[in-house]
Amino acid sequence: MATEVKQSPRERLLEAAATLTYRDGVGIGVEALCKAAGVSKRSLYQLFESKDDLLAASLEQRASAFVVTLLPAANDGRSPRERILHVFEQVELQAGAPEFRGCQYLAVQIELKDQSHPASQVAHRVKGNLTAFFRSEAEQGGASDPDLLARQLSLVFDGASARAGIGADNLTGLIAPTVATLLDAADMP
Amino acid sequence: MATEVKQSPRERLLEAAATLTYRDGVGIGVEALCKAAGVSKRSLYQLFESKDDLLAASLEQRASAFVVTLLPAANDGRSPRERILHVFEQVELQAGAPEFRGCQYLAVQIELKDQSHPASQVAHRVKGNLTAFFRSEAEQGGASDPDLLARQLSLVFDGASARAGIGADNLTGLIAPTVATLLDAADMP
DNA sequence: ACCTTCGTAAACCGATCGGTTTTCTTTTCG
DNA sequence: CGAAAAGAAAACCGATCGGTTTACGAAGGT
Numbered sequence: 082m083a084t085e086v087k088q089s090p091r092e093r094l095l096e097a098a099a100t101l102t103y104r105d106g107v108g109i110g111v112e113a114l115c116k117a118a119g120v121s122k123r124s125l126y127q128l129f130e131s132k133d134d135l136l137a138a139s140l141e142q143r144a145s146a147f148v149v150t151l152l153p154a155a156n157d158g159r160s161p162r163e164r165i166l167h168v169f170e171q172v173e174l175q176a177g178a179p180e181f182r183g184c185q186y187l188a189v190q191i192e193l194k195d196q197s198h199p200a201s202q203v204a205h206r207v208k209g210n211l212t213a214f215f216r217s218e219a220e221q222g223g224a225s226d227p228d229l230l231a232r233q234l235s236l237v238f239d240g241a242s243a244r245a246g247i248g249a250d251n252l253t254g255l256i257a258p259t260v261a262t263l264l265d266a267a268d269m270p
Numbered sequence: 271m272a273t274e275v276k277q278s279p280r281e282r283l284l285e286a287a288a289t290l291t292y293r294d295g296v297g298i299g300v301e302a303l304c305k306a307a308g309v310s311k312r313s314l315y316q317l318f319e320s321k322d323d324l325l326a327a328s329l330e331q332r333a334s335a336f337v338v339t340l341l342p343a344a345n346d347g348r349s350p351r352e353r354i355l356h357v358f359e360q361v362e363l364q365a366g367a368p369e370f371r372g373c374q375y376l377a378v379q380i381e382l383k384d385q386s387h388p389a390s391q392v393a394h395r396v397k398g399n400l401t402a403f404f405r406s407e408a409e410q411g412g413a414s415d416p417d418l419l420a421r422q423l424s425l426v427f428d429g430a431s432a433r434a435g436i437g438a439d440n441l442t443g444l445i446a447p448t449v450a451t452l453l454d455a456a457d458m459p
Numbered sequence: 460a461c462c463t464t465c466g467t468a469a470a471c472c473g474a475t476c477g478g479t480t481t482t483c484t485t486t487t488c489g
Numbered sequence: 490c491g492a493a494a495a496g497a498a499a500a501c502c503g504a505t506c507g508g509t510t511t512a513c514g515a516a517g518g519t
Contacts, residue, residue: 104383105383108297112477121497122479123496126477126478182383188380191372191376194293209438229447232439233444236426236433236444239432240426241429243380248385250421250424255425262455299506301505301507462518464516467514471509471510472509479500479502481500482499488491
């Protein structure tokens with residue numbers, strides 16, 4: 082039983098917004114968004130309050146895909162250390178793709194420069210969730226300072242995806258040893 | 271003897287471009303730039319080819335201030351380890367300022383999303399210079415893998431300033447132990 | 460004093476911005 | 490089938506974009 086093959090205008094708009102905003106930035110015009118989604122501007126403004134609202138909603142929807150792609154399954158048999166390393170393996174994997182441009186949640190916040198923008202707040206929450214995941218695993222794994230380790234891992238996550246996104250580093254042979262060093266220093270087996 | 275107290279239109283434009291672009295993003299209009307600089311659009315386009323050219327030139331000029339602020343003096347008596355730590359102390363210091371928005375060179379590259387843009391290329395070079403500084407100090411300090419260490423430190427630099435810039439972390443108690451851990455792991459005394 | 464140079468202010472250009480409205484076609488459902 | 494709702498296409502709105510041009514005032518050197 083397949084899920085609907087046909088996407089609703091709403092779904093097409095959300096997908097187009099996520100894709101084009103990621104590629105071209107939040108400055109992308111609504112005209113281009115509508116064209117890519119095959120949806121009229123009229124429909125857009127019936128479904129969403131504004132372009133900002135659409136952007137926030139598209140980030141919100143992508144959040145689930147974001148965690149599904151990066152995070153390990155809820156209770157696989159692996160150790161917290163392995164589960165943390167899994168996240169960074171995924172990052173390195175994604176960074177290999179030619180269209181990779183870094184973490185979209187970080188990019189949106191940097192581009193908007195307005196913490197009160199609805200899309201910025203969604204991005205802030207998503208990033209907070211990732212840090213919370215790291216902290217939870219750190220506690221589970223008996224890290225000496227779970228909070229510090231979670232912040233360090235988040236820092237590496239953002240630094241790595243940002244530098245890969247701007248072409249400053251290709252990450253090969255970089256993330257794994259860095260994360261391992263931090264985990265070791267936190268006495269996390 | 272003081273340098274000219276009066277700034278030329280060129281200098282005022284470069285400063286306004288750096289300041290306003292950092293605060294509002296590269297999407298800032300030329301009208302606003304001219305107004306802030308107290309310079310007419312006519313003069314702008316006599317002094318610079320285009321807005322993109324002005325942006326690139328302003329980043330170029332700020333590059334020297336960037337290194338002067340962050341990097342230690344050429345041959346102070348300190349050890350490479352201390353000289354590296356000095357950079358991160360400066361970052362943590364800057365991040366405390368309320369108007370801090372992260373590294374402007376990273377922000378410009380993320381906002382432009384175009385590696386061939388003249389301003390992106392300036393930013394790329396500046397970032398490369400910082401990595402080169404780290405590598406040079408790492409070699410001087412006898413790090414086991416100077417190239418790896420330099421990439422790790424650049425990653426921490428960008429991750430830290432980005433996360434501080436978007437308000438995801440205030441960096442207190444984070445950078446120093448992280449950098450120390452990486453230096454230790456590289457056997458750099 | 461004169462003329463040239465430099466620079467500001469402001470009008471102007473076509474294009475595009477986010478957003479609204481009108482018109483016409485397609486779909487849906489009783 | 491026929492009415493009603495949905496949606497696409499496109500004209501339209503005022504504002505603003507990057508960039509050009511015109512017109513006029515304030516210097517500067519001789």
